[in-house]
Amino acid sequence: MSVDRNHVRIAEALLFAASEPLSLERLKQRLPDDVDPADVMAQLVADYQGRGVAPVQVAGRWMFRTAPDLADALEEERVSERRLSRAAVETLAIIAYHQPTTRAEVEELRGVAVSKGTMDVLMETGWIRPRGRRQTPGRPVTWGTTDEFLIHFGLESLGDLPGIDELKATGLLSAEPREPGLFDAQAKEQIAAARGGAGDNGESEAEPT
Amino acid sequence: MSVDRNHVRIAEALLFAASEPLSLERLKQRLPDDVDPADVMAQLVADYQGRGVAPVQVAGRWMFRTAPDLADALEEERVSERRLSRAAVETLAIIAYHQPTTRAEVEELRGVAVSKGTMDVLMETGWIRPRGRRQTPGRPVTWGTTDEFLIHFGLESLGDLPGIDELKATGLLSAEPREPGLFDAQAKEQIAAARGGAGDNGESEAEPT
């Protein structure tokens, strides 16, 4: 083709730098009068045959586009940290402690409905999974935690989840009896054991005597 | 060169698609493990020899840009920019060549106060940024240039600043003359003779401030 190399270069640079697709008229304005921009573009298309990018005509105007077969290579995975909502964390905790459990049971325990969004988010974390169906009317799905859950929270097994008394011992659950007699002797023993005997001061606080 | 055609295409598409220059590391992530991205880029540079656009390395990263010799043809695309005052140009040069440097050092070199407007304008260009604080009394902020500065001026690194090697060699980037008595070797000799050759120490200790 008898197209001037430099005209092709100009069209190439113009298309590259333009923030929007360029019409042949626009290209013609930048080229000498006797040059047909269609010839120039035909040469440019030929030049880019088989390359990773190519000039393409969209709605009658020209632009550079990356080759469609390379779409996968142009994807980048970004990990973004996201926080679980309080409702989601609580639901997850209840499922973890009470599994296998149904959504209705979780709702009963929490006293509020579990939104579909909450379950979706928890499914997305990969920490909960359907475990089966309860053999009760309606055969509701039961939920449990996954191996991924154990890995994320650094637990060997579900048995490693601290029990209620251990939660009290760590102070996460209030150790103060809301009503007298909350603590029976057995509970006190468990607390003492959980504290490994190092909590003399703490224990005396819980002593009712 | 034994570079896989498809790897070159991927690098080409990535650089075209990216909105910022890409490092070799970023390119490497998208290529098979055993592929050296430097080889791929070398092939790509060769492919674009003499074209209207070309891959270049700026700020240590790769990007496509139009060939500088097409400046005239692309004149209409030029971004109108605020003309920098001589004070701003000088201040930018001092920051670029002396970084990290403080405002006080810029003022000392220029012999006049740096107006707030000058720093504002330079900050607005996105070419300078605070680099930290100097561990001297008052802990003044130090300034340096950005990657955007390198990209704008088409510099691969700060080592490519025009004339920087010569400036370093002559010591002109330091506040102190490397050789005492540059002013007049002859006069220096006479003084040294009069003092019995004791003139060197005194000079290097003294501060011109």
Next chain:
Amino acid sequence: MNETPVPSTDFEEDQPDAEQGTRLVVDLGAYEGPLDLLLDLARDQKVDLAQISILRLADQFVAFIESAHRLRIEIAADYLVMAAWLAYLKSRLLLPDPEPDEELSGAEMAARLGWQLRRLQAMRKAGEQLFGRAREGQEFFRRGAPEGVRILRRSAWDCDLYDLLRAYAAHRESQGDSEPLKVRRTNVYSVEQALERLRRLLGAMPEWSSLQAYLPNNVTDPFTRRSATASTLLAALEMAKQGEVEIRQGRTFGPIYVRNRRDETD
């Protein structure tokens, strides 16, 4: 010591420079400070700045300021300071150093000024070179409409075991304990029970008796015993308020005694 460190040519050029000063009158506002003006004058010498004659430069500057002064041009103080300093420098250059070790010699001061001018000149040139380069948006352009690399977001959930346990503990707490309440209540000795027992026993014990004596005697569990003590005291206080009993405590934390209320007239 008598030798002057300055080449004699500078003396000869002294006069012509003063004349040149009057010729050089320009608006001082075009200069950014005395150093800027000095650099301009220095370049006027048309030699490498490394070979600049500071003595001659001092004369040029002073002459310039003087001529500006004659023309009643407002001169900023820092120019006058520079002129004065240069006049001083000139005198130091012409006279032998009195105390060599005391301060900078005239030649050294001159060398420093020359160095500063060279540094400023170097930066001025660097700035020109920078802006003389092909620049983005002027001579070359980057991709005008980058398609962007498509970002696939994968979420990493920020929730650790502590968050999980705290949530469960909070849940449990909000629910209250799910254990049957009757288990707790059996341990408690209620105020009603104490009132009933106290009323029944007071008749049998007419004189001052320790509060302990009114406690149920079959209680061994320390909690219930403590509960009984508290309830019995409350019951006694309530009865005292009703005027049914009298209460006495000899000292703080001492034993508490209770007896039936006697008629005042007794």
